[in-house]
Amino acid sequence: MSSDDIAITVEEVSKRFELYDKPSDRLKQFVMPHLRRLLRATPHDYFREFWALRNISFEVRKGEAFGIVGRNGSGKSTLLQIITGTLTPTAGSVSTNGRVAALLELGSGFNPDFSGRENVYLNGALLGFSRAEMDKKFDAIAAFADIGSHLDQPVKSYSSGMVVRLAIAVQTQVEPDILIVDEALAVGDALFQKKCYRKIEKLLDNGCTLLFVSHDQEIVRSLTSRAVFLKTGHAANYGATPDVLFSYREFLQQEEEAAFLDLQKRSTGGSLNQATTKSYGSREVEILGVEVRAADDTPQTVFYAGDKIKIVVDCVSHVDIVNLNVAFRILSKEGVKVTTWGTLNEDMRLPESSADDMFWNKRFKKGERFKVSFSGACNLGANLYEVQVVVAREYDKFYGNQQVLHWMDEAGHITIILKNKEYVFDGVCDLGLRSTLEQETVAVKKLDMGAGSIR
Template identity: 50%
Template sequence: MSSNELAISVAEVSKRYELYDTPRDRLKQFVVPRIASLMGGAAGPYFREFWALRDISFEVKKGEAVGIIGSNGSGKSTLLQIITGTLTPTVGEVHTKGRIAALLELGSGFNPDFTGRENVMLNGAVLGFSTDEILRRFDAIASFADIGEHIDQPVRTYSSGMLVRLAFAVQVQLSPDILIVDEALAVGDALFQKRCYQQIERLLNDGVTLLFVSHDQETVRTLTNRSVLLNAGRMAAIGTSSEVVLEYRKLLHARESEYYSRIANEMKKPSTLPRPIPMAESSTETVTLHTNGKTAEEAAILEGNDGRVGRLEFGDGGASIVSTEVLDGNNQPSSVFHPGETIRIRINFETSRPLEKLNVGLRIRNKEGIKIYSWGTLNQDMRIMQGHQEGEVFWLRKFGANERVTVELDFPCALGSNLYEVQSTVTYEDTPDYLSQRQLHWVDEAAFFQVLVKRDENFFGGIVDLGMCATF
């Protein structure tokens, strides 16, 4: 790739911190090695190494939106600080092209004793704007921040929400070439978040490069094209956002399974929980899910279907989804539907050991990766238990080993024209409320169907038909 096409280049970056047990050790590390070297000897070290990042390499093209995801402590914020230049790497190089606007730690870049207005002027000057240029943009900044008369009050009197409003307004209104956002939007209210995401979309349409960090998996999936998964300071996966988010969910699931298994062993009590399948040992190898310009489908062909299928499913075992079928109201296989028609999703699964307290469900996403709906047998069970509906409670059923079970989930099609993906799942629910769940088997891309809208009969805008009526 030509260097002119790149906005960010990260090459073999590592960051090391020195951890000292006592202040005395820090002082000894500063003094003793120097004295020892003068005397021709060696001493120390008096610290332990902690590598926050190890061997991180990736490139971001101009105008591209890239997400960075990972658990707390995985190195996300450290990486962003290195890219913005507020930290220097121990090893490796980072190259950026263009003006960087970064929304990192809450309130970073603001002087708490300055007013909001004064901080706007200060931040604009730091970004290279003249006083006249900042003044021309000030009304737009103040309007977007929408903090009223507080703009002339010291920033130390601001709430966290007001701080992030002003910080985001400054960064996006000062025409950055690269916008870096690290979780800060999470403290804003829902309306402000909506405005922020709309503004980010506009910036992307104008060719701004985005580096976005969030724990909101759906936002990362829909807002970014590619993503990087960090785990314990190493790059665990890189590829299309939908596939990297799935790898992240697998990682979280493995950690959760390990946690519950450890708790169960400590308690040493018999449990009805299915015994978790042993997890693979952690690997420092990066999983490349989308590289060299190949689509996910092309990569699957090159590596064989088994490799791709393995990436699309995970779980503790005990139950495995055999197939997911899409049927019409007449129980016939179908892949195309119109609003008002019945869509039936048939999920077939098998048990490998006795099980109980199960939930069989699905999630529907459109081709843009937006989650449209998720539902399962437990949703119906909860209504029955609360007396709002009659019927058998699936959660109370007990299943033997090697039993094959079929569950059909029906709904009237109220979706807009699009291609839809069905994700299937079988979970163990310790309580009938989704509060204590373990994934037995999850399958991405379990099935697909398409919805077409007859424009002269059922035309509507948006992703779902609300069945609206007019009176006059």
């Protein structure tokens, strides 16, 4: 691939910060090492090193949507600041090819004493646009921000939502070559977020490169094709977005697992299978297999929309246990979460008088094997889908406190097709709505053209 096809190149980037215990140490660091060198003594540092990033490398192609995920403090924002040029790396290099627009910290790039209108022109100038060019873009920016008369008020009087509206309006309406977004959309309301995502998708269609950071894994999955997972400043995984997100979820699960150690005593008996690369969990209850079947109970992977479908989850308990929930999730090939359902969802709908019928109340003994089947009509739209399954211990009967025992990605795949001229619909699913016709006879008044009136 030629360098002209690359929008962003990050090569062996590291960033070190110096942490001082007290202000006087900073002054000592400025003076003492020089004096010790003059005296031919070994210099001494008065700070502690903190490496926010270590040897990060990746490339983003032109027109590509690339994601960055990781917990708070993993180095995401530091990396974005280095890419945009507001921070310099301690080691390594970054190069960008094209005009860069960035949505980083809330209100960054805005002068709080200037009005919204003045900040629009100021940001345009920083992006390299002339006053005349910004005059042409201003109406579109104002319409997208939709903050009304506040546009002529000082930005310091804005709410956080108004600030992010104006910032996003400026950065997206100037149609940059590279758009960098760091959690900025999380501040806006749901309708504005939807508006922003539509605009981002339009920019991508027009060849814009997107570098996207968010804690919302489903948004990252649906928007981006490749991603990097940062963990304590290192690139823990880099590649296709679904694989990177799996690594990220597995890491979060391990963190959650550690939090449960003081709540329960784990059994050491049983032989647990740790080899599966697309699953994780303590495996106190283990998923042995998942099968998708047709109405006649035969294994099947291709269905017509509306066909009966059965998802069978085969499990074994390695401990005596109660309060389980077996559930599944279906994702489209675009990574959109279509539906989730589990035994706990059904238990929540049962009255307390049916406690004996609740799966949540059933006790399983060590070594006991059991299967859970989910059956129903498959009213999904034509697409390829992934089935993910999980068995979890629910400490509350309403998804209030959950411990994942075994999670499995890519437990199954199904393809849904439509019967042309028989059952056709567009979109994610058929809601099952049906039309009814209500007719009413209405008296029609006679028009008297000669009198020029209606009788």
